[in-house]
Amino acid sequence: MQIDRDVAVPTRDGSPVVVDVFRPDGEGPFPVIASISPYGKDVHWPDRYPQYDAVPHNEHMVWETPDPEWWTARGYALLRADTRGTGKSPGRMDLYGPKDAEDFYDVVEWAGEQPWSSGRVASSGISWLAMMGWRVAALRPPHLAAVIAWEGATDFYRDVAYQGGLFGNGFVDFWWARQIEPQRNETDGDDWRATLPQHPLLDDFHRERTTDLERITVPLLSAGNWGALHLHLRGNIEGWRRAASPEKWLVVHTGSHIDPFYADWAVDLQLRFLDRFLKDMPERMDGVPPVQLAVRHGREVAWRAATDLPLPQTQWRELYLGEKDLGWTTPAPATVGYPASFDTEPASETLELTGPVALRLWLSTDQDDLDVFARLQHLDADGTPIPGIGPLGGPVPMAMGWLRASHRATDPARSEPHRPWHPHDRETPMPPGEPTLLEVEIWPTSITLAPGERLRLELLADDSDLGMMAHDAPALRRPASGAAVHLGGEYASHLLVPVIPAP
Numbered sequence: 001m002q003i004d005r006d007v008a009v010p011t012r013d014g015s016p017v018v019v020d021v022f023r024p025d026g027e028g029p030f031p032v033i034a035s036i037s038p039y040g041k042d043v044h045w046p047d048r049y050p051q052y053d054a055v056p057h058n059e060h061m062v063w064e065t066p067d068p069e070w071w072t073a074r075g076y077a078l079l080r081a082d083t084r085g086t087g088k089s090p091g092r093m094d095l096y097g098p099k100d101a102e103d104f105y106d107v108v109e110w111a112g113e114q115p116w117s118s119g120r121v122a123s124s125g126i127s128w129l130a131m132m133g134w135r136v137a138a139l140r141p142p143h144l145a146a147v148i149a150w151e152g153a154t155d156f157y158r159d160v161a162y163q164g165g166l167f168g169n170g171f172v173d174f175w176w177a178r179q180i181e182p183q184r185n186e187t188d189g190d191d192w193r194a195t196l197p198q199h200p201l202l203d204d205f206h207r208e209r210t211t212d213l214e215r216i217t218v219p220l221l222s223a224g225n226w227g228a229l230h231l232h233l234r235g236n237i238e239g240w241r242r243a244a245s246p247e248k249w250l251v252v253h254t255g256s257h258i259d260p261f262y263a264d265w266a267v268d269l270q271l272r273f274l275d276r277f278l279k280d281m282p283e284r285m286d287g288v289p290p291v292q293l294a295v296r297h298g299r300e301v302a303w304r305a306a307t308d309l310p311l312p313q314t315q316w317r318e319l320y321l322g323e324k325d326l327g328w329t330t331p332a333p334a335t336v337g338y339p340a341s342f343d344t345e346p347a348s349e350t351l352e353l354t355g356p357v358a359l360r361l362w363l364s365t366d367q368d369d370l371d372v373f374a375r376l377q378h379l380d381a382d383g384t385p386i387p388g389i390g391p392l393g394g395p396v397p398m399a400m401g402w403l404r405a406s407h408r409a410t411d412p413a414r415s416e417p418h419r420p421w422h423p424h425d426r427e428t429p430m431p432p433g434e435p436t437l438l439e440v441e442i443w444p445t446s447i448t449l450a451p452g453e454r455l456r457l458e459l460l461a462d463d464s465d466l467g468m469m470a471h472d473a474p475a476l477r478r479p480a481s482g483a484a485v486h487l488g489g490e491y492a493s494h495l496l497v498p499v500i501p502a503p
Contacts, residue, residue, distance in 0.1 A: 001072040018088040022068035029118040031278035035125040036081040054259035064126035101135040112143025124148035146277040153235035156209035164402030170470035202424040213242040220248040257391035333489035347449040355498030359440040362486035368429040370480035373460040381452035401442030
């Protein structure tokens with residue numbers, strides 16, 4: 001392949017973005033796969049992280065980007081850009097802000113106008129690179145022909161910074177120190193570790209980093225991961241549901257945050273998708289269903305084709321919180337202290353729950369605010385949790401949800417029974433001692449209970465045990481001490497779960 005390094009791409013305000021371009025041998029023209037990130041286009045993967053099992057081992061591999069050797073061999077040019085203010089791109093860094101998105105727009109347009117380019121450009125990559133794909137697609141650059149958003153959040157406030165109104169300091173601190181500090185070019189600019197705590201509500205800082213998904217019209221392949229239940233999963237599903245693209249596909253898989261992108265099944269799907277929309281090969285996506293889900297049976301999966309998510313055959317059912325159990329019938333009125341956990345009876349037959357989950361929780365407290373942490377666990381016949389696979393390959397719960405009580409207001413126009421929508425634009429104190437309804441969004445999941453297995457709901461006081469997924473900044477915590485959970489009667493706390501009938 002041909003490699004052009006450190007090419008300065010002009011942007012609308014004159015500050016260049018510096019890129020590397022990998023092209024197949026020959027004059028072309030070639031369709032282009034583009035990405036932009038603050039991670040350093042010149043940082044060889046092993047210098048940042050150890051190799052993951054499925055990641056190609058070659059000298060051109062950079063964190064979370066497509067493999068230049070693999071794609072140029074199949075007739076594609078690959079472009080990698082350093083975000084303004086990072087790596088070799090000069091200027092002031094303003095991550096995920098409007099200028100960041102405009103820079104990617106300008107890079108896409110430059111790539112589409114080069115003599116070696118076919119004029120068709122796609123965005124592709126994992127995580128941040130996928131997030132920037134959503135962002136640029138909403139700006140509609142004329143040469144952007146498709147987007148592959150692989151594990152990429154779409155809602156900066158709800159997915160990244162403040163899950164349920166709780167600051168995700170564990171990830172922000174880890175990510176900024178590991179990924180941003182080594183590559184940034186100036187030291188006096190924005191630092192999310194200090195900036196985000198100053199914006200606890202969804203204000204203009206967050207709004208200018210919110211992607212208008214309804215403006216996305218290009219063909220879309222959105223790939224989520226059941227284990228990305230803290231950062232990306234919600235965004236992949238919401239992005240796919242709300243994008244205006246007439247041609248769009250959703251895949252939800254399992255595995256680590258990295259390996260699936262490079263797996264044989266995944267690169268085959270990516271190639272089919274890009275051939276279809278960048279090479280005018282309409283038959284390449286024939287037979288690919290709009291939705292493909294890795295339905296979890298413990299740590300094993302069975303792939304299912306579908307037309308929509310939530311699945312059209314979903315039977316929404318309430319699992320009521322009792323004094324110690326979860327059941328299909330409403331219990332007698334009672335209260336239990338917070339924190340608490342609740343188990344179903346052992347399943348008498350296979351029970352599949354695939355889709356979003358919502359918790360309607362009645363609480364009373366003398367505090368003016370508190371934080372709710374909800375987790376779903378899959379228990380085997382011996383009562384031992386069967387974990388999901390987390391971003392680094394380790395164990396994680398099967399689903400999680402969060403809500404700060406003062407953020408409990410919902411928007412009726414945007415809420416659905418299985419997915420409450422919280423504006424997060426104001427704080428409403430808890431009324432002292434009054435049972436108060438908190439509608440907690442639990443991110444989508446797939447859990448299949450075999451006969452004898454159970455589902456457990458845990459209501460926790462904190463999540464410090466989750467390390468980089470924790471929300472435990474000392475000055476921002478609102479512990480739920482002395483709260484009471486109300487059960488049964490007019491205060492029947494319950495889970496709304498997506499029961500999938502056996503075929």
